[in-house]
Amino acid sequence: xxxxxxxxxxxxxxxxxxxxxxxxxxxxxxxxxxxxxxxxxxxxxxxxxxxxxxxxxxxxxxxxxxxxxxxxxxxxxxxxxxxxxxxxxxxxxxxxxxxxxxxxxxxxxxxxxxxxxxxxxxxxxxxxxxxxxxxxxxxxxxxxxxxxxxxxxxxxxxxxxxxxxx
Amino acid sequence: xxxxxxxxxxxxxxxxxxxxxxxxxxxxxxxxxxxxxxxxxxxxxxxxxxxxxxxxxxxxxxxxxxxxxxxxxxxxxxxxxxxxxxxxxxxxxxxxxxxxxxxxxxxxxxxxxxxxxxxxxxxxxxxxxxxxxxxxxxxxxxxxxxxxxxxxxxxxxxxxxxxxxxxxxxxxxxxxxxxxxxxxxxxxxxxxxxxxxxxxxxxxxxxxxxxxxxxxxxxxxxxxxxxxxxxxxxxxxxxxxxxxxxxxxxxxxxxxxxxxxxxxxxxxxxxxxxxxxxxxxxxxxxxxxxxxxxxxxxxxxxxxxxxxxxxxxxxxxxxxxxxxxxxxxxxxxxxxxxxxxxxxxxxxxxxxxxxxxxxxxxxxxxxxxxxxxxxxxxxxxxxxxxxxxxxxxxxxxxxxxxxxxxxxxxxxxxxxxxxxxxxxxxxxxxxxxxxxxxxxxxxxxxxxxxxxxxxxxxxxxxxxxxxxxxxxxxxxxxxxxxxxxxxxxxxxxxxxxxxxxxxxxxxxxxxxxxxxxxxxxxxxxxxxxxxxxxxxxxxxxxxxxxxxxxxxxxxxxxxxxxxxxxxxxxxxxxxxxxxxxxxxxxxxxxxxxxxxxxxxxxxxxxxxxxxxxxxxxxxxxxxxxxxxxxxxxxxxxxxxxxxxxxxxxxxxxxxxxxxxxxxxxxxxxxxxxxxxxxxxxxxxxxxxxxxxxxxxxxxxxxxxxxxxxxxxxxxxxxxxxxxxxxxxxxxxxxxxxxxxxxxxxxxxxxxxxxxxxxxxxxxxxxxxxxxxxxxxxxxxxxxxxxxxxxxxxxxxxxxxxxxx
Numbered sequence: 001x002x003x004x005x006x007x008x009x010x011x012x013x014x015x016x017x018x019x020x021x022x023x024x025x026x027x028x029x030x031x032x033x034x035x036x037x038x039x040x041x042x043x044x045x046x047x048x049x050x051x052x053x054x055x056x057x058x059x060x061x062x063x064x065x066x067x068x069x070x071x072x073x074x075x076x077x078x079x080x081x082x083x084x085x086x087x088x089x090x091x092x093x094x095x096x097x098x099x100x101x102x103x104x105x106x107x108x109x110x111x112x113x114x115x116x117x118x119x120x121x122x123x124x125x126x127x128x129x130x131x132x133x134x135x136x137x138x139x140x141x142x143x144x145x146x147x148x149x150x151x152x153x154x155x156x157x158x159x160x161x162x163x164x165x166x
Numbered sequence: 167x168x169x170x171x172x173x174x175x176x177x178x179x180x181x182x183x184x185x186x187x188x189x190x191x192x193x194x195x196x197x198x199x200x201x202x203x204x205x206x207x208x209x210x211x212x213x214x215x216x217x218x219x220x221x222x223x224x225x226x227x228x229x230x231x232x233x234x235x236x237x238x239x240x241x242x243x244x245x246x247x248x249x250x251x252x253x254x255x256x257x258x259x260x261x262x263x264x265x266x267x268x269x270x271x272x273x274x275x276x277x278x279x280x281x282x283x284x285x286x287x288x289x290x291x292x293x294x295x296x297x298x299x300x301x302x303x304x305x306x307x308x309x310x311x312x313x314x315x316x317x318x319x320x321x322x323x324x325x326x327x328x329x330x331x332x333x334x335x336x337x338x339x340x341x342x343x344x345x346x347x348x349x350x351x352x353x354x355x356x357x358x359x360x361x362x363x364x365x366x367x368x369x370x371x372x373x374x375x376x377x378x379x380x381x382x383x384x385x386x387x388x389x390x391x392x393x394x395x396x397x398x399x400x401x402x403x404x405x406x407x408x409x410x411x412x413x414x415x416x417x418x419x420x421x422x423x424x425x426x427x428x429x430x431x432x433x434x435x436x437x438x439x440x441x442x443x444x445x446x447x448x449x450x451x452x453x454x455x456x457x458x459x460x461x462x463x464x465x466x467x468x469x470x471x472x473x474x475x476x477x478x479x480x481x482x483x484x485x486x487x488x489x490x491x492x493x494x495x496x497x498x499x500x501x502x503x504x505x506x507x508x509x510x511x512x513x514x515x516x517x518x519x520x521x522x523x524x525x526x527x528x529x530x531x532x533x534x535x536x537x538x539x540x541x542x543x544x545x546x547x548x549x550x551x552x553x554x555x556x557x558x559x560x561x562x563x564x565x566x567x568x569x570x571x572x573x574x575x576x577x578x579x580x581x582x583x584x585x586x587x588x589x590x591x592x593x594x595x596x597x598x599x600x601x602x603x604x605x606x607x608x609x610x611x612x613x614x615x616x617x618x619x620x621x622x623x624x625x626x627x628x629x630x631x632x633x634x635x636x637x638x639x640x641x642x643x644x645x646x647x648x649x650x651x652x653x654x655x656x657x658x659x660x661x662x663x664x665x666x667x668x669x670x671x672x673x674x675x676x677x678x679x680x681x682x683x684x685x686x687x688x689x690x691x692x693x694x695x696x697x698x699x700x701x702x703x704x705x706x707x708x709x710x711x712x713x714x715x716x717x718x719x720x721x722x723x724x725x726x727x728x729x730x731x732x733x734x735x736x737x738x739x740x741x742x743x744x745x746x747x748x749x750x751x752x753x754x755x756x757x758x759x760x761x762x763x764x765x766x767x768x769x770x771x772x773x774x775x776x777x778x779x780x781x782x783x784x785x786x787x788x789x790x791x792x793x794x795x796x797x798x799x800x801x802x803x804x805x806x807x808x809x810x811x812x813x814x815x816x817x818x819x820x821x822x823x824x825x826x827x828x829x830x831x832x833x834x835x836x837x838x839x840x841x842x843x844x845x846x847x848x849x850x851x852x853x854x855x856x857x858x859x860x861x862x863x864x865x866x867x868x869x870x871x872x873x874x875x876x877x878x879x880x881x882x883x884x885x886x887x888x889x890x891x892x893x894x895x896x897x898x899x900x901x902x903x904x905x906x907x908x909x910x911x912x913x914x915x916x917x918x919x920x921x922x923x924x925x926x927x928x929x930x931x932x933x934x935x936x937x938x939x940x941x942x943x944x945x946x947x948x949x950x951x952x953x954x955x956x957x958x959x960x961x962x963x964x965x966x967x968x969x970x
Contacts, residue, residue, distance in 0.1 A: 019290070021290075029197075029198075033200070034191070035191070035194075035195075035197075035198035036190070036191015036192065036193070037191070038195070038197075038368075038369070038420070039197070040368045040369065040370075040420075040454065041454040041887070041888045042453050042454045042455055042887070043454070043455075043887045043888050043889045045887075045888035045889060045893070046368060046454075046888060046893075048368055075191065076190065076191035077190070077191045077192075079190070079191075080190055085189070085190075089189040089190065092185070092189050093181055093182070093185045093186070093189055094181060096181075096182065096853045096854065096856070096857050098185060098188055098189065098687075099421075099687035099688065099689070099857055099861060100188075100367070100368065100369070100418075100419060100420045100421040100422075100686055100687030101184075101185070101187075101188025101189075101193050101418065101420070101687065102193075102195065102367075102368040102369045102420030102421060103368045104188050104189060105191050108189065123901070124897075126896075127896040127897040127899075128896075128897050130896045131895045131896055131897050133896075134366075134368060134888070134893050134895070135368070135896075136366055136367055136368050136421050136423070136861070136865070136893070137368075137421055137687050137857075137861045138857060138860055138861050138864075139860035139861045139862075139863055139864030139865075139894075139899060139902055139925075140860075140864065140895075140896040140899055141860040141899070141901060141902045142856075142857060142860065143896070144896065144901075
């Protein structure tokens with residue numbers, strides 16, 4: 001038994017037939033082939049599946065796909081603008097804010113939500129904002145540095161374009 | 167698109183070359199792989215920690231929608247998984263070996279051992295069908311504690327392992343140590359528990375097996391640190407499928423920390439399932455709760471330590487007896503960890519004349535235990551660093567001063583441990599290669615203003631806080647290992663030996679470097695590029711680093727034990743030297759000069775004294791790869807392979823200092839400062855080195871303060887999900903402060919020692935020592951980890967004479 005849903009994902013309208021038990025993250029990964037959003041646990045602890053739904057960061061394993069019917073979803077694949085990286089992507093790269101990279105998309109999406117609502121977060125605020133996102137590689141040190149840096153470059157509005165691929 | 171033409175980047179903190187794919191969501195992890203007609207596997211796991219399987223009825227499951235195949239142990243024609251590193255290197259050691267089968271046949275030994283597998287069209291169908299399998303269980307008595315498991319009357323797990331003993335192993339000088347302890351002025355004794363941990367890489371494990379009926383060959387994608395070893399072990403010990411008929415590919419790995427070194431039951435299952443479904447690729451991806459039960463755990467030691475010495479601070483003896491919990495059956499190198507990688511480095515950075523260690527490996531009804539970041543060395547460091555604090559407290563001497571008095575002095579390197587800890591029974595030995603321990607400690611103590619600690623402690627007490635400072639002056643053992651030594655201490659087995667590299671310079675001048683090592687987040691594609699750019703004078707953008715695929719690549723042991731920079735790098739340097747040698751000879755031919763007269767300056771091969779007579783490496787490659795004009799006897803192409811076997815391990819060291827504040831009312835511990843001074847020798851990329859230290863420190867602090875796998879007496883894993891197991895979060899840490907000293911090793915040309923595990927090895931002991939220091943004014947002398955609010959609160963109450 002499936003149910004029709006329609007949602008806007010990364011700016012594109014998508015219409016799908018989904019089983020009611022399917023999680024949003026499963027549909028994002030398996031139906032829409034957007035595999036940048038990851039699954040790291042089965043208890044909504046790790047945050048690897050963080051995406052934006054209607055502008056707010058959510059763990060896409062906590063939402064059924066049918067609940068996202070009519071919503072706007074943004075994933076890591078939509079964060080760069082053409083060849084220009086999002087300031088958070090640039091800062092994670094510059095500050096060595098990732099190692100294995102598995103938590104990184106979720107971490108960037110959580111941080112983007114923070115910076116949307118707090119343009120000048122303190123380190124404490126950054127650490128609390130990403131509390132729902134586990135990283136096992138970095139000890140969070142450089143992730144905090146990267147988010148701080150991205151906040152600064154975003155404020156300056158002078159994030160010089162950095163291209164992917166080098 | 168910018169082009170990076172830099173070639174002199176060795177030692178520079180350049181940005182990582184692998185990052186663009188990860189920050190944009192374009193990484194390619196195991197579960198991201200979709201193949202045509204792919205089927206999906208799910209595994210039914212035992213709900214009992216110890217039980218006989220009377221029967222399994224799969225008929226209902228087989229009739230479920232989408233189900234292609236249901237397998238039980240009886241359907242698997244393969245051997246049990248291998249055990250490839252016994253306790254060894256001493257006389258008369260017997261290993262009583264029991265390893266898992268792909269699916270259990272007669273009985274199960276831990277909750278989570280696999281008993282049946284369903285292959286279906288979709289993952290959901292496979293999971294649904296698991297519920298329809300009926301197993302008739304006969305539950306058996308359980309034991310989960312390693313010490314209790316060896317006592318009379320304990321439930322017995324295996325017929326060939328009386329009293330659940332896997333092995334009784336020892337190392338060191340028993341007689342000398344007994345004498346030293348009997349005659350000592352001071353002896354301090356303590357039982358210490360190094361609790362069980364769950365590694366928790368953010369990506370769980372998974373595999374895809376694909377049997378190609380047309381060629382009778384298998385391709386297995388797996389989230390593994392050791393693709394070459396897995397091909398070997400799956401071929402030679404498990405499936406009997408010839409090694410050349412198996413190809414193993416490791417895609418991007420979302421963290422591993424040791425847990426992805428090993429041969430796991432799901433690997434042969436997906437191979438067989440693909441064959442039985444006529445060549446459909448079969449994918450299995452581990453759920454997190456499954457990961458907690460079916461992927462290895464780490465640590466889990468119960469240790470009795472005795473440290474002896476003089477009243478003026480000289481340590482004269484260390485005697486250690488350890489029960490190492492290895493789980494219900496043995497993982498691939500389980501016995502090697504609490505023996506070779508633990509007992510042999512118990513001396514730490516101290517010149518202790520008499521050391522002796524006995525280890526009993528034990529079966530219990532728990533998940534198997536194997537290498538988790540640090541693997542034996544954090545356990546050893548915890549023992550010796552706790553022992554040093556206990557000894558200092560007993561004689562009333564400052565902790566730093568006791569350490570200083572017992573450091574191996576800088577002129578004693580290479581250091582031969584006098585009790586024979588680094589010597590195998592056949593006499594094969596390694597040395598502590600280099601060290602200069604005092605400057606690192608002095609730097610750390612100055613940075614944290616150690617002298618002001620007591621004043622700060624008094625100030626904190628006025629705020630209702632117990633302030634503590636702990637230190638750990640650690641050594642790590644990296645570059646495991648010289649093949650002769652590891653073979654001798656592992657009874658002809660052993661993990662990690664030499665490493666391999668192949669370098670090809672193609673017609674267009676592009677450089678393809680193929681490595682036998684296997685990254686899991688360490689940035690190998692960056693650091694190897696830095697080395698090769700330096701060696702060959704080629705821009706980074708012209709170099710690609712390949713790894714992870716057994717097809718057409720030289721055999722390699724993979725990455726673990728902090729061995730990539732010190733062993734793998736030197737295979738690459740050796741291959742580059744061969745490339746340069748051949749290029750020099752061909753340049754001589756092109757320039758009509760003698761090879762001895764060609765000098766190499768980056769990518770320029772020039773006739774000495776004739777600056778105009780020059781060919782670039784790219785020109786040489788083009789001409790030699792075409793070989794229209796190759797001289798007699800010279801093979802075409804710049805394509806060289808090298809194997810590098812290190813002569814000795816490397817021993818990074820340093821001093822880590824943790825400062826904690828404990829709320830006296832609640833027992834909550836706050837890590838308020840963490841400072842590390844590490845000496846890892848020279849650095850290929852300091853930014854990556856710092857990242858390795860940050861992550862390692864966080865994991866080690868996690869053990870000291872929060873993490874611990876908890877089993878009920880019935881063998882149920884109570885900390886069975888991320889809800890129940892305390893993975894450290896961002897808000898629990900202060901900024902991590904790093905500093906360094908640099909004592910290059912002369913074991914290898916780069917002078918690098920390795921850094922992957924140093925943070926974890928040092929930080930657990932430093933943090934635990936800080937907590938106990940904070941509690942010491944109350945009279946607390948030792949407390950087992952993790953130092954959760956409950957544990958600490960109970961200790962405070964007990965010390966104050968209240969009820970705990």
